[in-house]
Amino acid sequence: MTIAAKKYGQLSWTQSLGMVAALAPLPIVLLWRVATEAHAPYNKERSLKRIAVDSALRYILSHLSLPQLQAAFGTTLGTYEKWTKGAKLPMTVDELGEDARLLWIGPKRLDCVILFLHGGCFLLPPGDFALSFWQYVQLELEKKNIQVGFAMLNYSLAPEASFPTPLKQAGLALDFLMAAGVKPRNLQLAGDSAGGNLVLQVLSQMLHPRDGVPEIRLPAPLRGVYLISPWTNLSTETESRIENEGRDFVCRPALAKWGAQILGDVPKADRAFVEAMHAPEGWFEGVDSLVERVLVTTGSAELLRDDIAVFGEMFKKHHTDTELVVQKDGLHEDMFLDFVLSEQKVGSLTPLTVEWLAAGFTDSEENLM
Numbered sequence: 001m002t003i004a005a006k007k008y009g010q011l012s013w014t015q016s017l018g019m020v021a022a023l024a025p026l027p028i029v030l031l032w033r034v035a036t037e038a039h040a041p042y043n044k045e046r047s048l049k050r051i052a053v054d055s056a057l058r059y060i061l062s063h064l065s066l067p068q069l070q071a072a073f074g075t076t077l078g079t080y081e082k083w084t085k086g087a088k089l090p091m092t093v094d095e096l097g098e099d100a101r102l103l104w105i106g107p108k109r110l111d112c113v114i115l116f117l118h119g120g121c122f123l124l125p126p127g128d129f130a131l132s133f134w135q136y137v138q139l140e141l142e143k144k145n146i147q148v149g150f151a152m153l154n155y156s157l158a159p160e161a162s163f164p165t166p167l168k169q170a171g172l173a174l175d176f177l178m179a180a181g182v183k184p185r186n187l188q189l190a191g192d193s194a195g196g197n198l199v200l201q202v203l204s205q206m207l208h209p210r211d212g213v214p215e216i217r218l219p220a221p222l223r224g225v226y227l228i229s230p231w232t233n234l235s236t237e238t239e240s241r242i243e244n245e246g247r248d249f250v251c252r253p254a255l256a257k258w259g260a261q262i263l264g265d266v267p268k269a270d271r272a273f274v275e276a277m278h279a280p281e282g283w284f285e286g287v288d289s290l291v292e293r294v295l296v297t298t299g300s301a302e303l304l305r306d307d308i309a310v311f312g313e314m315f316k317k318h319h320t321d322t323e324l325v326v327q328k329d330g331l332h333e334d335m336f337l338d339f340v341l342s343e344q345k346v347g348s349l350t351p352l353t354v355e356w357l358a359a360g361f362t363d364s365e366e367n368l369m
Contacts, residue, residue, distance in 0.1 A: 193304075
């Protein structure tokens with residue numbers, strides 16, 4: 001267990017008591033939410049079970065303090081250990097150094113690889129349902145006779161670690177995969193929320209190497225980059241943040257507070273690395289030489305919708321093979337939420353994810369023939 005893991009697991013007795021008190025009304029809140037929101041237009045395609053999941057996450061994120069959330073969610077490695085045990089899969093861990101590691105979801109394969117950088121505002125680990133989503137995608141790709149290794153980066157979280165530590169660790173992950181024989185044409189990067197932010201930091205580092213961070217050099221362009229509800233704006237309000245407050249499971253006050261906390265550790269000269277929406281004009285010029293294809297997704301009912309739409313249109317100017325998809329009534333990283341309680345019917349972004357990733361690996365193989 002890391003030092004950070006020990007700290008996250010410790011609460012004072014007043015914090016523990018406060019967490020119990022804060023969560024006590026949750027069952028009543030869920031009953032009320034399901035009863036009053038089941039017929040809302042934006043919930044038209046959702047089951048009662050899924051509405052309850054969304055409401056529970058919204059309540060927890062808005063009523064618990066950051067220390068309480070970190071204690072409740074634990075660590076990335078702890079989440080992975082628990083998930084693999086439940087899924088009856090082996091733990092396959094590659095140590096990268098500097099407290100970073102690759103956690104393999106299912107079999108470790110190096111012919112084709114998806115490197116997943118998880119979200120959580122750089123403060124929280126991924127939910128186990130995110131791992132269930134990627135296992136589902138892996139199995140769907142296998143049905144298409146596409147064998148893919150899925151590796152999740154276990155990077156250090158704030159407040160114990162700040163920028164550029166996760167960026168350095170992402171660079172270590174890429175170095176490890178290249179040294180293991182993975183070819184860039186067979187590697188696709190995926191990141192949700194803060195993980196999408198980190199993917200953009202990687203591209204920024206390749207374009208504008210920052211002093212104090214090892215250069216990230218690849219022998220050829222990456223096959224693809226998939227940005228799921230990327231966190232591109234940590235500091236300013238937009239119309240969608242006001243419009244979708246109470247619909248999305250993310251809440252405005254927490255998002256603003258966490259954004260300010262992360263930005264507080266970033267020198268002004270480096271803001272473009274962590275706020276892609278506010279990067280100088282031309283910041284991503286040349287990105288088309290670093291990655292072959294890009295997919296950006298968001299939901300029409302999520303707080304970050306406007307941020308992502310503005311970023312997506314800006315990014316298209318520098319990479320013509322960029323697709324921006326807005327899921328109707330979708331919440332923040334909506335497809336993951338279908339796997340909290342194993343929904344039978346998945347949203348539209350899940351099959352889109354499978355098809356887009358499959359096309360990347362299939363096209364890559366055909367280009368070599």
